[in-house]
Amino acid sequence: MNEIVEKKVWWQDAPAIKEFEVKAPWIAEKHQAGQFVVLKVSENGERIPLTVSDKDVKKGTINILFQEVGATTMTLGRLSKGDKILDLTGPLGKPTHIEKFGTVVCIGGGIGVAPVHPIAQAFKAAGNKVISILGARTKGILIYEERMRKTSDEVRITTDDGSYGRHGFVTDELKAMIESGMKIDLVVTIGPAIMMKMVCKVTEPYKIHTYASLNTIMLDGTGMCGACRVTVGGKTKFVCVDGPEFDGHQVNFDEMMARLRQYLDEEKLAREICQKNTCGVR
Amino acid sequence: MAEEKKEKKPKIPKIPRQPMPEQDPHERARNFNEVTCGFTGELSDNEALRCIQCKKPLCIDGCPVSINIPAFIKKVAEGDILGAAKVIKESNLLPAICGRVCPQEDQCEMLCVVGKKDKPVAIGRLERYVADYEAVHGKFEMPEMSPKTGKKVAIVGSGPAGLACAGDLIKWGHTVTIFEALHKAGGVLVYGIPEFRLPKAIVERELDYLKKIGVEFRLDHVIGRIRTVDELMQKDGYNVVFLANGAGLPQFMNIPGENLNGVYSANEFLTRSNLMKAYKFPEYDTPIKRFKNVAVIGGGNTAMDAVRTALRLGADNAYIIYRRSMAEMPARKEEIEHAGHEGVKFIMLTAPVRVIGNEKGWVTGLECIKMQLGEPDDSGRRRPVPIKESEFVVNLDAIIVAIGTNANPLVAQTTPGLDLNKWGYIVVDDEKTCRTSKKGIFAGGDIVTGAATVILAMGAGRSAAKYIDEYLKTL
Numbered sequence A: 001m002n003e004i005v006e007k008k009v010w011w012q013d014a015p016a017i018k019e020f021e022v023k024a025p026w027i028a029e030k031h032q033a034g035q036f037v038v039l040k041v042s043e044n045g046e047r048i049p050l051t052v053s054d055k056d057v058k059k060g061t062i063n064i065l066f067q068e069v070g071a072t073t074m075t076l077g078r079l080s081k082g083d084k085i086l087d088l089t090g091p092l093g094k095p096t097h098i099e100k101f102g103t104v105v106c107i108g109g110g111i112g113v114a115p116v117h118p119i120a121q122a123f124k125a126a127g128n129k130v131i132s133i134l135g136a137r138t139k140g141i142l143i144y145e146e147r148m149r150k151t152s153d154e155v156r157i158t159t160d161d162g163s164y165g166r167h168g169f170v171t172d173e174l175k176a177m178i179e180s181g182m183k184i185d186l187v188v189t190i191g192p193a194i195m196m197k198m199v200c201k202v203t204e205p206y207k208i209h210t211y212a213s214l215n216t217i218m219l220d221g222t223g224m225c226g227a228c229r230v231t232v233g234g235k236t237k238f239v240c241v242d243g244p245e246f247d248g249h250q251v252n253f254d255e256m257m258a259r260l261r262q263y264l265d266e267e268k269l270a271r272e273i274c275q276k277n278t279c280g281v282r
Numbered sequence B: 001m002a003e004e005k006k007e008k009k010p011k012i013p014k015i016p017r018q019p020m021p022e023q024d025p026h027e028r029a030r031n032f033n034e035v036t037c038g039f040t041g042e043l044s045d046n047e048a049l050r051c052i053q054c055k056k057p058l059c060i061d062g063c064p065v066s067i068n069i070p071a072f073i074k075k076v077a078e079g080d081i082l083g084a085a086k087v088i089k090e091s092n093l094l095p096a097i098c099g100r101v102c103p104q105e106d107q108c109e110m111l112c113v114v115g116k117k118d119k120p121v122a123i124g125r126l127e128r129y130v131a132d133y134e135a136v137h138g139k140f141e142m143p144e145m146s147p148k149t150g151k152k153v154a155i156v157g158s159g160p161a162g163l164a165c166a167g168d169l170i171k172w173g174h175t176v177t178i179f180e181a182l183h184k185a186g187g188v189l190v191y192g193i194p195e196f197r198l199p200k201a202i203v204e205r206e207l208d209y210l211k212k213i214g215v216e217f218r219l220d221h222v223i224g225r226i227r228t229v230d231e232l233m234q235k236d237g238y239n240v241v242f243l244a245n246g247a248g249l250p251q252f253m254n255i256p257g258e259n260l261n262g263v264y265s266a267n268e269f270l271t272r273s274n275l276m277k278a279y280k281f282p283e284y285d286t287p288i289k290r291f292k293n294v295a296v297i298g299g300g301n302t303a304m305d306a307v308r309t310a311l312r313l314g315a316d317n318a319y320i321i322y323r324r325s326m327a328e329m330p331a332r333k334e335e336i337e338h339a340g341h342e343g344v345k346f347i348m349l350t351a352p353v354r355v356i357g358n359e360k361g362w363v364t365g366l367e368c369i370k371m372q373l374g375e376p377d378d379s380g381r382r383r384p385v386p387i388k389e390s391e392f393v394v395n396l397d398a399i400i401v402a403i404g405t406n407a408n409p410l411v412a413q414t415t416p417g418l419d420l421n422k423w424g425y426i427v428v429d430d431e432k433t434c435r436t437s438k439k440g441i442f443a444g445g446d447i448v449t450g451a452a453t454v455i456l457a458m459g460a461g462r463s464a465a466k467y468i469d470e471y472l473k474t475l
């Protein structure tokens, strides 16, 4: 169990992007679009949430894709094919509410494309027209393009530097689509908090229902600690059990972004220690 | 100078209640080592002699699992400590833990007859002494095991209720698997109660014992997600499921500013520190902030644990803010005293009104209001009522909320046909049988009673084991 059966390096330069296929038959069997796992790499390690980006029920495997932004993801990235992830818990969170809405736009920014993938798959399977907008800083770090093409009726790409697709942000593309008069019944957005906030700002005046999948700091992931709490529609919600998806127009993103910055100093210290190559060997 | 009393009754030289050796308060307030050091052989000998071996020992009535207290104390007095351990273990599987964390003054020791004239016999301390002695000097002995029955029991949750239930069922020949959501077993004993009050090595020892006698632990398994209760029975072939998933959902105060940075639930603060060992950051990866001015809201054991943890992380000012008075605080007396000695400041008869923050989203203070005690409420305690216009502000950089927990709804939501009460706790037909409204499903511990005590949860686990065994015989 928890054995890494495949490792793929999507992007080598810091921050690197890597993907694992992990043996976890029970999780693969129960997982539904929108759900995530919590893992811990070493005895001294931290518990971090990662979304299941793909799976193979027959093989009993799930995929996780991550960017090496800090100590834990860097330690994780050092594991190789054949290694085991010490602790892996899931599937966690509520599955995405899937039904036939009509046209669903799935927006993934950066590595957010990976978590949006199973959701796009599920909406497609439910008979929706799926249009995906994938955003990346630059062409080289665009992930999951092929998979998204397979599960979408249409894929649109934006890059910050104009190296591929539209020169601009995912919100520019979305705005253009809406302004062209396209009928959109639902938008799903996953990516950096600031991107999700901007997407919600774009859809709100048009009253296009928008799901945002929130990536707060988590500890247990089971509803026990409240570390993941956010304000949605004026009420406190726990992302790990009430979410991770919420009505984006109700989410207090500013509060959420402040809460994401809680451990900046500690994260920096941990990353520095990690870069000195002492992490992952404990 | 007090006048010397003229008439002094001739006294039989009595042995006073033996003091518990402990770390110096100033020193221990800065480290995570256990506060109390445990009785020495001499102290325990003396204390054991204080028990007058009542014919009708009231103390037993005060112990939720009815340990034969005079019998074990007699063995201690005779110097047969391992024999004493045997007596205790007939009723209590976790004596090293209960001896440390039971609210003895409200249980066994409250009813001890010696306590009527003098201080009661220190039953808890003796129990701890015996258990610790056994850990060092005793040998692992495989308990008597019944032949395998071929029946399978799944236990959800590895707190005291689940562990106790597993311990009995495995001995009676059933196959037992404990499913635990977290990466470590032990429930509140590992994620809630701090090292300085309950060293984790002690919990580890009890877990090891259960593993040795054949209990299977499946960690990282959140029931309701990876498997539902129904699936455990239908798919995985468990004949019985025992729900011991605790009351782990933190309550917040619902006041403005509660989601500012620096406001934590006690569960989060304690889990970071205890389970994740964040107090050893960066040796351990999980971070925790070392705040200078910290207030904990609440007056229970959880509040005491949180405030003393904050102190140990380096707080200059660590406050308890409680809406009633000192006398009403539900925490163990000993812990309140210890907290006081360590420098915790108590702001009593005070309730929080609003969390104040800065432009970066961090806490800077807490607006509070003074309370006075009015008429008694349902719990028999005098109800605190706000005093008009008595608001004041405490400057703080962190606030830890320890005002209680609720049932985590995950298992209940995914188990159709399971009756719950209006607070979401699982309904059982009586607290002895632990039978729920669903056939083959039993429940016990905090998930039935609401947050209670280790010994009550353990008692429920053992009681459930008895009725589960009976039920399995009918299959």
Ligand SMILES: Cc1cc2nc3c(=O)[nH]c(=O)nc-3n(C[C@H](O)[C@H](O)[C@H](O)COP(=O)(O)OP(=O)(O)OC[C@H]3O[C@@H](n4cnc5c(N)ncnc54)[C@H](O)[C@@H]3O)c2cc1C
Pocket: A036, A046, A048, A049, A050, A051, A052, A065, A066, A067, A068, A069, A070, A071, A072, A073, A074, A111, A114, A115, A214, A215, A216, A217, A218, A244, A260, A261, A267, A268, A270, A271
């Ligand atoms: C439900 C959920 C699903 C997620 N799915 C994925 C996924 O599929 N792939 C993936 O790469 N990441 C995902 N994340 C984010 C991931 O958990 C964080 O990147 C991870 O915790 C970073 O840990 P670290 O120790 O490596 O870095 P840290 O040292 O903890 O953080 C380094 C940097 O990342 C930022 N950061 C910290 N936590 C988060 C977070 N939760 N989200 C965004 N930024 C954060 C910090 O502010 C800091 O700048 C998900 C988060 C949630 C809550």
Ligand SMILES: Cc1cc2nc3c(=O)[nH]c(=O)nc-3n(C[C@H](O)[C@H](O)[C@H](O)COP(=O)(O)OP(=O)(O)OC[C@H]3O[C@@H](n4cnc5c(N)ncnc54)[C@H](O)[C@@H]3O)c2cc1C
Pocket: B101, B102, B103, B156, B157, B158, B159, B160, B161, B162, B179, B180, B181, B182, B185, B186, B187, B188, B189, B192, B193, B221, B222, B223, B224, B244, B245, B246, B247, B248, B270, B301, B302, B303, B305, B332, B408, B410, B411, B444, B445, B446, B447, B451, B452, B453, B454, B455, B457
């Ligand atoms: C900080 C603190 C201090 C305390 N101090 C004392 C004290 O001094 N003395 C005393 O007597 N009592 C004390 N208590 C109370 C005591 O710890 C509890 O009453 C007791 O632990 C309850 O036992 P339990 O087995 O019912 O549940 P818990 O100990 O809560 O264990 C439940 C377990 O179930 C797991 N679980 C939950 N949901 C799932 C799921 N869906 N799938 C799988 N596993 C799941 C949890 O992770 C947990 O490990 C304290 C409690 C706290 C929080």
Ligand code: SF4
Pocket: B062, B063, B064, B065, B066, B067, B069, B092, B098, B099, B102, B104, B107, B108, B109, B123, B124, B127, B455
């Ligand atoms: S288990 Fe608790 S109540 Fe019972 S004798 Fe021991 S300390 Fe007293």
Ligand code: SF4
Pocket: B050, B051, B052, B053, B054, B057, B058, B059, B060, B069, B070, B111, B112, B113, B114, B121, B123
């Ligand atoms: S009531 Fe007190 S004195 Fe009597 S048997 Fe119990 S512990 Fe001993």
Ligand code: FES
Pocket: A217, A218, A219, A220, A221, A222, A223, A224, A225, A226, A227, A228, A229, A238, A239, A240, A241
């Ligand atoms: S992560 Fe602890 S409650 Fe959500």
